Amino acid sequence: MLKWSLRGLGFAVLVLIAVIAVRTGQYRPAPVAENEPFAFGADLDKAVRDLSAAVTFRTVSTDMTRPDFRAFLGWMETTWPQVFATMERVVLDPATPLYIWQGRDDTLPPILLAAHYDVVPVAPVALDQWAYPPYAGVVADGFVWGRGTLDNKGALVAIMTAAEQLIGEGFTPQRTIYLSFGGDEETGGTGAQAVADFLTARSQRLGWALDEGSFVLDRIIPGLDVPVASINIAEKGYVTMTLVATGAGGHSSMPPRETAVGKLATAVAKLQATPVPGGLTGVSEEFFDALGRYFSIEKRAIFANRWLFEPLLEGILAGAPSTDAMLRTTTAPTMLSGSPKENVLAQRATATINFRIHPRDSIDDIVAHVRDTIDDDSIEIEMNRDFASPASPVSDSSGPGYLAIEASIRATFGPIASVPGLTIAATDARHYATAADAAYRINPFRITADDLTRFHGVNERLSVENLEKGITFYGSLMSGL
Ligand SMILES: [Zn+2]
Known part of the structure; x- marks a missing residue:
């Protein structure tokens, strides 16, 4: 019995390798039309x-x-x-x-x-x-x-x-x-x-x-290794939110267990640890699917077999800031403020977060993501919609x-x-x-x-x-x- 199931397993591995190989072989750049070079007598x-x-x-x-x-x-x-x-x-x-x-x-x-x-x-x-x-x-x-x-x-x-x-x-x-x-x-x-x-x-x-x-x-x-013309079909949106935490203030020699700065820091840490969901859909999929065909064979094997490697592929792409930015709305904390003096507790602490919005998300989606993620109703979210723009x-x-x-x-x-x-x-x-x-x-x-x-x-x-x-x-x- 054991022998049979080992044989079955071996067969399954062979089939898997064959499927990966065939799909990789078929995953090639679309044929490029030869365009007549344009001759132009401009000075x-x-x-x-x-x-x-x-x-x-x-x-x-x-x-x-x-x-x-x-x-x-x-x-x-x-x-x-x-x-x-x-x-x-x-x-x-x-x-x-x-x-x-x-x-x-x-x-x-x-x-x-x-x-x-x-x-x-x-x-x-x-x-x-x-x-x-x-x-x-x-x-x-x-x-x-x-x-x-x-x-x-x-x-x-x-x-x-x-x-x-x-x-x-x-x-x-x-x-x-x-x-x-x-x-x-x-x-x-x-x-x-x-x-x-x-x-x-x-x-x-x-x-x-x-x-x-x-x-x-x-x-x-x-x-x-080849030049590639990226003809961009969409543009990310832009919104900046300021998180505001408040506290009683006072002298830093007798701090309460929860301070405005501490609450704010927790909120920022949660947002950093919870990126806006993203992935290989929509324009991101179009881009990487077209691009992946020009990579070397090992990388092409991964792009060609997303049915198997999708989590691995998304993990690799999310691992570098430049490719992560193509997958999702990005979260960038850029400014922080607390009290004006080292021995004074902040009555108001703020963190400014800049988001670049992927076309799949709306501004309201991002507000909801921030609300859910920080999960703290005592923190206010301020935003100037006049300076925000949705993705194209x-x-x-x-x-x-x-x-x-x-x-x-x-x-x-x-x-x-x-x-x-x-x-x-x-x-x-x-x-x-x-x-x-x-x-x-x-x-x-x-x-x-x-x-x-x-x-x-x-x-x-x-x-x-x-x-x-x-x-x-x-x-x-x-x-x-
Ligand atoms: Zn410019």
């Missing part, structure tokens, strides 16, 4: 000079009164004169120009291409770490250096250069194209909101919109906008991998999404891990090669619209 040297000049305007949106904003808009007029002569331009508050390129067929839904030209401040303490001054627009070593080159003036220059070139070639789009350049993306994007309201008031429902939010990621994802809708990864963007990525970068992704930070795209049937997020630049610290950091730069790729991408995209 790259001029584009480099233009990006260099764009950097010299200190469009730092923490101070919208700076004259640089108006000056930048005037500079755009003279830098791309055919765009200015051909398209209608309206400037929405604050300092957000919207260019309207009238299409030949009004029955087709218009589309919108966006970038922003405001920048974050340069930290004075880090000034001496810059290889070149941050607002000089130095061109050296194959790069344009300076604040805003990557984020996001490079995209603006690429869009405008491509449009100028297409107009010069006599091209008129079939459908109307809007070009929108946010003046205050870094401080909330009321400009982009105004653009969405402008379009909605004119019943201009966009077929789709394209803004920043991701890149062609070159060896940034651990274990992936999830756009279709097989819709016409997605396919057009994907085709232009491949016409620019060759037959590279592309996956539908999730933007974990906040961008203007969430505002444009309110006026569009779909919103996508990618900048057509290839970035490496080395570039990541340059965003909002020191030595921000964009390679001349990337600028060229960007012009090609937008040229390819617009010429098909």
Whole structure:
């Protein structure tokens, strides 16, 4: 009998191995369409000079009164004169120009291409770490250096250069194209909101919109040796809550067994120990299912056999902050306060927790999660809903906008991998999404891990090669619209 059951067990193991192997073998990247490379005669040297000049305007949106904003808009007029002569331009508050390129067929839904030209401040303490001054627009070593080159003036220059070139070639789009350049993306994007309201008031429902939010990621994802274009189809929401615990206060020489600080600390510890539930569903599943196919065979075996390895896989992904953020709403305690003096008991202690909301959760879901988790009615939850935004809708990864963007990525970068992704930070795209049937997020630049610290950091730069790729991408995209 024992012999028989051992044999049975051996057989079952063999079947299991065979199933895993077959499923792994079938789990391969979707065949990549060869897109004809897009040949474009745009003047790259001029584009480099233009990006260099764009950097010299200190469009730092923490101070919208700076004259640089108006000056930048005037500079755009003279830098791309055919765009200015051909398209209608309206400037929405604050300092957000919207260019309207009238299409030949009004029955087709218009589309919108966006970038922003405001920048974050340069930290004075880090000034001496810059290889070149941050607002000089130095061109050296194959790069344009300076604040805003990557984020996001490079995209603006690429869009405008491509449009100028297409107009010069006599091209008129079939459908109307809007070009929108946010003046205050870094401080909330009321400009982009105004653009969405402008379009909605004119019943201009966009077929789709394209803004920043991701890149062609070159060896940034651990274990992936091929560049992959992450075309993001959704964006996380944002809410900050402040937990408030109160106590009697008094001298610290005779403390009660329960203090405001102690209650608060317990609540924060519970929230840390109880992440918002998440997992491989919805956009997270789409992303990892598309991405997993490009991994080495051992990793592919795990992704291909989720029926068996799901808990293991989710554990691995939850183990690293970057992948955990793709799976769930994240919980980040960021600020704490107690009493103002070491020997005084706090009458009021507060903890500020920042959540980035996954598209599967609503703001109210997060409030309920916090309530249930801390399980202490004496702690109040304060929240400013005006500063909160829900996650964006999830756009279709097989819709016409997605396919057009994907085709232009491949016409620019060759037959590279592309996956539908999730933007974990906040961008203007969430505002444009309110006026569009779909919103996508990618900048057509290839970035490496080395570039990541340059965003909002020191030595921000964009390679001349990337600028060229960007012009090609937008040229390819617009010429098909
Ligand atoms: Zn940006």
